[in-house]
Amino acid sequence: MTKFFTHNAHLIESSKSINIFDYFTYFFYFLFIFFQVISNSSWHFFINLGDLASPLSRTNIFFLIVLFLISCLRDWNIKQFIVTMVLTFILLAYFLKYGSNLFSVFLVLVLVGMAINPVKLLKIDFYARLFSVLLIIFLSLIGILPKSGNAGSYTDFYYSVFLYGFTWSPILGYLILIIFLEFILLFKIKKSVLVATTILYVFFQLSIGYMTGIIGGAMAIILLFLSRHKFFNLPSLALLTYPFLFLVTVYVSIYYNSASSMWALWNDITSFRISIWQYYLQNWKINFFGNIIPDQSNIIGSTVPGHGALDGGYIFFLIKYGFLSIMIIYSLIVIVKYEYDNKIQKDISRNGFWIFVIISILTAFSETSSFLAYFSPFAALLGSLAFFNRDKLKIELEYRDKVID
Template structure:
């Protein structure tokens, strides 16, 4: 039974990643009538994984975590019905039935195959390779890039895959250093400097913790935890104090690619509340500052889903930092979490379940008692290794 539930979870997780990547592509703009990879499908797949994970091993800690996440899920569902906070909470529940290394390997192989599929579909003109697509989406920034609706989406996926590859493959440091240079150049060519920083930071954390350093790993996780309230405070301060008539603030706004003005716009329209704002801005309305873009995970979560969402992020990362779990697993989290948190100041991608295994990894590290399921060198081959004590 234990082997069966882990195999089903593995297959289900791979399906979830595939659906997630396809939802970020331009597929729904052309083939939605055939199959629509939308939020409803993502939630359905995650809910199915929750049911499968029920047959995994349970502890008091895992039961308590699931009760808390389920309670938050019910509250947010009552408030918002369909929203990207629901997949976040579902991912935290599902993660309690996984092992950290299982999530990492499943995510890497399924994400790699899914991204390559989208790119190949664009090369065969099934999906658009390039071109302006705002007339189809009513969103100003829709510019197709190898099957995806925006270059930053593909660039972020590449960044996540690069960092995951460092952890999945044990190649020589020389090859890894060459790879980080190549990927960084690709990120810059795609116009996504945040992705370049993501890759460099991920490689740096990986390199400095390669000897399973408990001290360095804890330092990085502590930094990521502290960055949550720090970046939230800075974002709110900028939103509150920004002045378009001040030269210094205009320079800061330029440095942040116009985000200071955008943050102020949303801050004034959506005041800070414990559970967020039921009334949000229609981002497709003409005249919206920034053409409806709202980047910056911390201020976006704060204004949209309230103080509770930020406290949840902080508390989860704090628990990861102080947990006594296996150092190798905590190192995996450090390598992925610190770049995601750093990029979250100006971006939102890493904090959405469709872009990274952020929540799955955190939940698996904190609450899972499942056996470790490994993927052999050939993707798709499933084996069960010794139980994690």
């Protein structure tokens, strides 16, 4: 142990100095997620405190920029530097075309994720989302925010209904799904606790009618048990599922026929998403960088299917941000698969992370939420799993092992 301190003192001192900035990164990531969740609730309609009317508001963008700059105060390697240059160029190109936009935020969070250990990232995210959601629910229970009632007059969105301080049941439902996933994947819990938590989770999702949450939670439990068997390859499942669901989305959007009873059945099963996808695909063509689309969600009329509510991560990002956005997300998953095969990275990113990635991929078929920062840590997690400094991680592991010895 003395020999280790003697020969590696400069590495330990470097690690200690970086830890100060690590804590700032953790703190600002917590704040960013907190404000993202708050901005996705009814807060700004009833509480005049801060510019929190949208996840892309000036307050949120300010915290995102500060978070990114602080995350840059770390040890770098060549790979991180190259990836940062490439993704920064891409996100600036999207910013110049669209202004503040969801895909640029996605890319910034990938860059932020590089600075955070994946385990710590999900733990911070878990506590930030749990605290934020409980706060909004509490404010609705004491009457500061609405617990129920029609919200369309506030949001100009046809389907808006207040629910425990949020403006739509899928918003709260997906946030609860993410919190549930992080809880069962991060913490060592007894089977009895897992069963009780799952029952409560399913009961709540049933009470608000959010089937995506029920299916996503069920798939997570199934994958959790299957992952214990060596024959079940989670990384390969992720690599196959993403392009499969993307191609299925494009296929049904192109070939949907409202006159067919079979297509009508599938459209009904998907809550009329297919007809909405086709509407957008017919009006805005697929291209490399996407389209500038006027807001359709506030159009109350029969001319826009589903009142313009475009749900589905693959079709939303494809039409809005182009084929490049779809390819970048998939490329990040491929890189994570490559890093997963590294011995040190495998010790850190166990099967739990792949379960989270797979559930995000699956739910992206029907929901855009998994690709959006105010719903999920998916973007930051990909950045962490793919590019977190393995050299720094190796030093931390060696130091911990030596201290134990």
